[in-house]
Amino acid sequence: MSVFTPVSAAELEAFLRGFDLGRLIDYSGVAGGAENSNFFVTTERGEYVLTLIERGSVEELPFMVSLLDHLHQAGLPVPYALRDRQGQALHRLNGRPALLQPRLPGCHPGEVDASHCHALGQMLARLHLETEGTGLQRRSDRGLDWMAEQASALQARSDEEARILLGELLPMVERLRARRPALPEAVLHADLFRDNVLFEGHHLTGLIDFHNAFRGWALYDVAICVNDWALAEQDGLDVRRAEALLAGYAAVRRFTALEAELWPDLLRVAALRFWLSRQLAAEQHAGQSGVLIKDPQHFRALLVHHRQVTVGLPLAL
Numbered sequence: 001m002s003v004f005t006p007v008s009a010a011e012l013e014a015f016l017r018g019f020d021l022g023r024l025i026d027y028s029g030v031a032g033g034a035e036n037s038n039f040f041v042t043t044e045r046g047e048y049v050l051t052l053i054e055r056g057s058v059e060e061l062p063f064m065v066s067l068l069d070h071l072h073q074a075g076l077p078v079p080y081a082l083r084d085r086q087g088q089a090l091h092r093l094n095g096r097p098a099l100l101q102p103r104l105p106g107c108h109p110g111e112v113d114a115s116h117c118h119a120l121g122q123m124l125a126r127l128h129l130e131t132e133g134t135g136l137q138r139r140s141d142r143g144l145d146w147m148a149e150q151a152s153a154l155q156a157r158s159d160e161e162a163r164i165l166l167g168e169l170l171p172m173v174e175r176l177r178a179r180r181p182a183l184p185e186a187v188l189h190a191d192l193f194r195d196n197v198l199f200e201g202h203h204l205t206g207l208i209d210f211h212n213a214f215r216g217w218a219l220y221d222v223a224i225c226v227n228d229w230a231l232a233e234q235d236g237l238d239v240r241r242a243e244a245l246l247a248g249y250a251a252v253r254r255f256t257a258l259e260a261e262l263w264p265d266l267l268r269v270a271a272l273r274f275w276l277s278r279q280l281a282a283e284q285h286a287g288q289s290g291v292l293i294k295d296p297q298h299f300r301a302l303l304v305h306h307r308q309v310t311v312g313l314p315l316a317l
């Protein structure tokens with residue numbers, strides 16, 4: 001499991017006394033996360049998730065709190081920071097910034113089908129429409145500049161096949177950095193993998209883990225989702241699931257011609273970002289027990305497949 005910072009029952013009871021949630025009944029560390037320490041907490045009033053933030057700067061947290069308040073008020077199924085008796089949303093526990101949020105119902109879909117993908121596409125487009133006009137601003141610490149730097153560094157310590165692949169990708173990253181195309185922008189979740197979405201059957205009940213959210217190209221978020229939700233058994237994309245996700249999205253927000261043109265590049269950029277971050281995490285946590293390491297090679301294989309992109313964006317006629 002991935003609990004980097006332990007919390008004792010006495011520490012949690014003291015923390016909860018600041019809220020109006022009744023007494024602690026039970027709690028347990030959550031095994032699923034790879035970046036933060038999470039605990040499921042049951043009190044006399046209900047079920048909650050306590051998160052201790054392990055990465056990123058504290059100055060960025062008010063952005064996430066405001067974003068989740070905004071989305072919650074707009075009716076999207078997201079968690080949001082519960083306020084204590086003093087009205088405070090952000091706390092500290094055991095030396096870490098801490099948030100307490102309601103626990104959402106549902107679970108991560110085991111087997112993903114086209115209907116899950118369609119629902120996800122619709123919800124992603126709603127997220128973008130709800131945030132495109134807000135003043136919520138945050139830059140990603142894993143944007144194109146970071147990718148260019150990390151891809152060059154990885155190239156220098158890789159085998160020949162990876163060096164060739166990175167050699168193809170770096171000029172594309174540089175082109176996008178130089179061109180800065182006028183793609184539609186919104187606040188992106190930027191990490192909406194299957195383990196950050198909850199379903200009850202085919203009903204989407206939760207989007208969680210907004211720690212990577214930032215303002216950027218909406219299409220990049222779509223690409224991140226397609227790379228995970230439409231992944232085929234053999235590393236390429238499953239066309240049915242990819243098309244269902246894109247159709248769900250396009251039913252709520254139409255794609256533009258420029259988005260259709262840059263779609264193959266955005267799919268590659270989205271895969272590169274997670275190859276690089278997984279590679280760094282794998283090197284950083286090598287040999288440590290109890291830390292969930294996600295496979296970087298998976299995205300490298302997907303990038304080989306993405307040399308030829310066969311799924312296009314649906315454009316309204």
Ligand SMILES: Nc1ncnc2c1ncn2[C@@H]1O[C@H](COP(=O)(O)OP(=O)(O)OP(=O)(O)O)[C@@H](O)[C@H]1O
Pocket residue numbers: 030032033034035036037038049079101102103104105191195196206208209211
């Ligand atoms: N509000 C919530 N409601 C229900 N379950 C939640 C909630 N927040 C977190 N979880 C559960 O805890 C797990 C880990 O949470 P989260 O994805 O936020 O952790 P993380 O370390 O930031 O993860 P990641 O691996 O995506 O970086 C989730 O997969 C989910 O099962």
Ligand SMILES: N[C@@H](CCO)C(=O)O
Pocket residue numbers: 034035191193212274277278294
């Ligand atoms: N969802 C990410 C981890 C968190 O950024 C991955 O699968 O690599």
